[in-house]
Amino acid sequence: MKNCEYHQIDPQAPSTPNPTLPPPINANKKVIRARRKWQAFPGRNRFYCDGRIIVARQSGVLPLTLGLILVTSTLFFIFDCPFLVEHLTSCIPVIGGVLFVFVVISLLQTSFTDPGILPRAGPDEAADIERQIDNAGSSSSYRPPPRTKEVLIHQQVVKLKYCFTCKMFRPPRTSHCSLCDNCVERFDHHCPWVGNCVGKRNYRFFYSFIVSLSFLTAFIFGCVTTHLAMRSQGGKGIIFALQQSPARYPLPLIIFLDSPSCTAIELVVCFFSVWSILGLSGFHTYLVASNLTTNEDIKGSWSGKSGSEGSRNPYSYNNIFMNCCAVLCGPMPPSLIDRRGFLPPEEALPAATEIDLPSLEAKNDINMCRQGFRDLSPPVPL
Amino acid sequence: MVGLCGTTWSTQIVSGLLDVLYSELATAFNMAETHSLQDIRQQAAIAAKVFIQRDYTNGTVCQFQTKFPSELETRIDKQQFEETVRTLNNLYAEAEKLGGQSYLEGCLACLTAYTIFLCMETHYEKVLKKIAKYIQEQNDKIYAPRGLLLTDPIERGLRVVEITIFEDRSTGSGR
Numbered sequence: 001m002k003n004c005e006y007h008q009i010d011p012q013a014p015s016t017p018n019p020t021l022p023p024p025i026n027a028n029k030k031v032i033r034a035r036r037k038w039q040a041f042p043g044r045n046r047f048y049c050d051g052r053i054i055v056a057r058q059s060g061v062l063p064l065t066l067g068l069i070l071v072t073s074t075l076f077f078i079f080d081c082p083f084l085v086e087h088l089t090s091c092i093p094v095i096g097g098v099l100f101v102f103v104v105i106s107l108l109q110t111s112f113t114d115p116g117i118l119p120r121a122g123p124d125e126a127a128d129i130e131r132q133i134d135n136a137g138s139s140s141s142y143r144p145p146p147r148t149k150e151v152l153i154h155q156q157v158v159k160l161k162y163c164f165t166c167k168m169f170r171p172p173r174t175s176h177c178s179l180c181d182n183c184v185e186r187f188d189h190h191c192p193w194v195g196n197c198v199g200k201r202n203y204r205f206f207y208s209f210i211v212s213l214s215f216l217t218a219f220i221f222g223c224v225t226t227h228l229a230m231r232s233q234g235g236k237g238i239i240f241a242l243q244q245s246p247a248r249y250p251l252p253l254i255i256f257l258d259s260p261s262c263t264a265i266e267l268v269v270c271f272f273s274v275w276s277i278l279g280l281s282g283f284h285t286y287l288v289a290s291n292l293t294t295n296e297d298i299k300g301s302w303s304g305k306s307g308s309e310g311s312r313n314p315y316s317y318n319n320i321f322m323n324c325c326a327v328l329c330g331p332m333p334p335s336l337i338d339r340r341g342f343l344p345p346e347e348a349l350p351a352a353t354e355i356d357l358p359s360l361e362a363k364n365d366i367n368m369c370r371q372g373f374r375d376l377s378p379p380v381p382l
Numbered sequence: 383m384v385g386l387c388g389t390t391w392s393t394q395i396v397s398g399l400l401d402v403l404y405s406e407l408a409t410a411f412n413m414a415e416t417h418s419l420q421d422i423r424q425q426a427a428i429a430a431k432v433f434i435q436r437d438y439t440n441g442t443v444c445q446f447q448t449k450f451p452s453e454l455e456t457r458i459d460k461q462q463f464e465e466t467v468r469t470l471n472n473l474y475a476e477a478e479k480l481g482g483q484s485y486l487e488g489c490l491a492c493l494t495a496y497t498i499f500l501c502m503e504t505h506y507e508k509v510l511k512k513i514a515k516y517i518q519e520q521n522d523k524i525y526a527p528r529g530l531l532l533t534d535p536i537e538r539g540l541r542v543v544e545i546t547i548f549e550d551r552s553t554g555s556g557r
Contacts, residue, residue, distance in 0.1 A: 105495040119539040124431045151438045158438070168541060172442055186442070204488075205496060315441055322480075329488025331478055332504045336539040 038339040042120055043182040051339035053112045056180050060192030062111055069107070069213070072269050073100045075262045076220050080227045087230055092223060099216040106209035107194065114335040115199030116185035118166065118174060126167035133162070156314035173315070175295055185333075189294040198294075201335065204328050207284055214277040221270035224263055291316040291323040426529075427549040434467065434543040444474040444540050453547060457528050466520055466532070467543070473516065477509035510536060 038051035046055050055062075073096070081093045121129065133147065147162035149169050160169045163176050166183045170176070175187035177197050186200035198206045287297060292313060296302060302313040317323050430453055437447045448467045450460045483505055491498050517534050525532055525545075533544040 102495050105497065109496055118541070121541070122538070125433055125538065125542060125544070128431070128433050153438055153441055160438075171436065171541075172438055204492075208492065208496070325485060325488075326480055328492070329485045330480055331484040331487070331506045332491070332499060333478075334504075334507055334510060334536070336536070338537075 034342045036339065037337070037341045037343055040343060041337070041339070043117065044180050045117075045182070047339060054114050054196075054339065055111060056190070056196050058179065058192075058195070060195040062193065062195035065107065065193045066104075068269060068273075069100075069103060069216075072220060072266055073216070075266050076223065079262045080220075080223055080266070083227055083230075084223055088226070096216075096219060096223070099212060099219060102212040103209065103216050106205050106212060109205040110191075110194045110198070110202050110209050111196050113196075113202040113205060114337060114339075115197040116187075116201040116333065117180075117199075117335075117337050118168075118171070118183040118185060119337050120166040120183075121168040129162075129168060154314040156311065158314065173293065173296070186293060187295050201333055207288065207328065210277060210281045210284060214274070214281045217270050217273040217277055220266060221274050224266050224270065228263060228267075288324055288327045289320045291327060428546055429549045430547045432545040432547065434545065436541060437471075443478050444535075445471045446535070446543050451545075454530070454545065457530055457547065458525070462524060466524075469516065470513065470535075470543070473509060473513050477506045477513075 036051055038047040038054075041047070044057040046057060047053065048055070076096060077093060081096070084092045147164075149160040149162075151158055151160060151172070153172060158172050160172065162168070163170050163183055165176060165181065168183075170183055171185065173186045174183050176183045177187065177190050179190050180197055182197070184197045184199040186203070188198040188203055188206075190197045191206070194206065194209070196202070284294075287294065290313065292302070296313075302311055317326060432451045432453050434446050434451070437445045439445075446467050448464050448471075450463055454463060487505060514534055514536075517532050521532050529548040529550050531546040531548070533546065535541070535543050538544055
């Protein structure tokens with residue numbers, strides 16, 4: 001309605017009175033208050049809580065993961081715990097509760113932590129590297145200079161590749177994630193279940209998530225099996241146990257759910273989860289013990305398949321205990337992207353000059369989500 | 383005009399914008415005072431930038447190359463430069479050291495489901511503050527008088543140590 005009015009009053013309105021220009025409005029507000037660096041972040045990430053929380057662009061199946069964990073655990077606490085507390089011990093809900101809390105916290109930390117994103121090179125730095133590459137390759141005039149650099153790490157030759165997106169030579173063990181469009185240090189893999197890359201900074205959270213989840217699923221599976229076994233012992237076998245309906249649960253729950261179907265749901269979910277999660281935990285335990293990443297293991301960088309013979313992992317301490325300590329208990333590196341820092345005023349200034357026209361029709365635009373508009377806003381190249 | 387709300391709001395925006403533009407102009411023409419050392423330096427013309435790259439011979443620990451760049455030959459003593467880079471390397475090694483304190487921190491964090499990272503400052507962050515102070519001190523004492531400026535590597539993602547070389551305008555700077 002406001003737009004219609006505006007058109008009628010001023011037929012010579014600017015040709016683009018569409019809400020494709022809202023971000024400059026938000027940038028305008030920020031110019032007065034200075035923009036934070038996360039608002040000009042070039043990678044494909046989303047930020048919440050004013051830059052405190054970072055997630056990948058696609059959340060993948062994170063809601064499904066959370067949903068499965070929450071639903072299964074809730075069903076467990078409602079339908080199995082009372083029976084087991086009565087017949088076995090009251091430690092069961094306590095252990096279950098502790099594991100559940102651990103799992104959820106580790107999952108959220110894995111999803112919302114910066115995995116070790118490397119900020120892209122600034123224009124001066126990129127130009128300097130280009131110059132070095134040109135100098136190095138000036139002898140061969142027929143082909144472009146190779147964009148790799150070889151370094152010697154613990155007497156092992158390691159090739160560093162040049163990243164065209166981030167305009168720098170990738171440090172060792174760093175890889176560029178195409179989903180997030182960032183270079184991530186000690187890149188393990190991009191996990192869709194968690195909705196984020198797993199890298200140097202959140203590998204320990206990821207590992208504790210899968211280990212505690214395997215304990216939780218095994219625990220719930222065991223408890224549910226015990227529950228069914230105990231019920232079937234008292235009655236006429238397992239079918240009878242599954243057919244029993246609970247008399248003491250509140251009416252709404254009985255209408256929508258009943259104990260046998262819940263127990264069956266839990267059993268099925270846990271059965272399939274236990275094997276896959278246990279397998280994954282085992283695999284990552286092997287990786288931790290040999291100080292490898294999933295990426296290196298898949299590519300066979302150090303096993304001699306693709307490399308020369310005698311190539312060994314130069315990052316390993318050749319001691320399982322040391323490797324585990326280094327990977328899981330090492331110092332927590334800081335985030336390199338400084339999401340909540342402020343952009344220098346010169347970078348905020350260009351955004352100010354773009355807002356002359358839209359400033360008059362911003363009433364609707366202010367209400368638009370200021371966090372998801374990274375695509376539309378003209379990001380100032382860092 | 384659009385409407386009462388729109389008018390008031392747009393006036394606020396425009397006046398706010400004018401304030402910002404004025405302060406930017408003031409800064410550019412040196413009218414506003416209280417500049418930090420870095421602001422003053424930015425008024426001087428930047429002749430060149432030198433980037434000290436990372437040294438990966440010891441793995442992925444943060445170390446910088448101590449090779450003396452040729453652009454700095456006329457500006458600073460080689461010993462001085464190497465001393466600075468070596469101290470920085472030692473500080474970063476201290477931050478990433480696998481020792482008793484880091485293990486304690488790691489184990490405690492694991493037991494509390496890593497929630498202590500939300501409230502506690504990690505050992506690494508404490509050392510980063512020390513590094514920032516050291517760089518500031520080096521800039522004030524050694525590099526600024528010679529028309530150079532060290533940038534803290536953390537601002538460049540721990541990839542490079544950026545040294546900005548300013549044009550030498552002063553008459554007697556010990557060339």
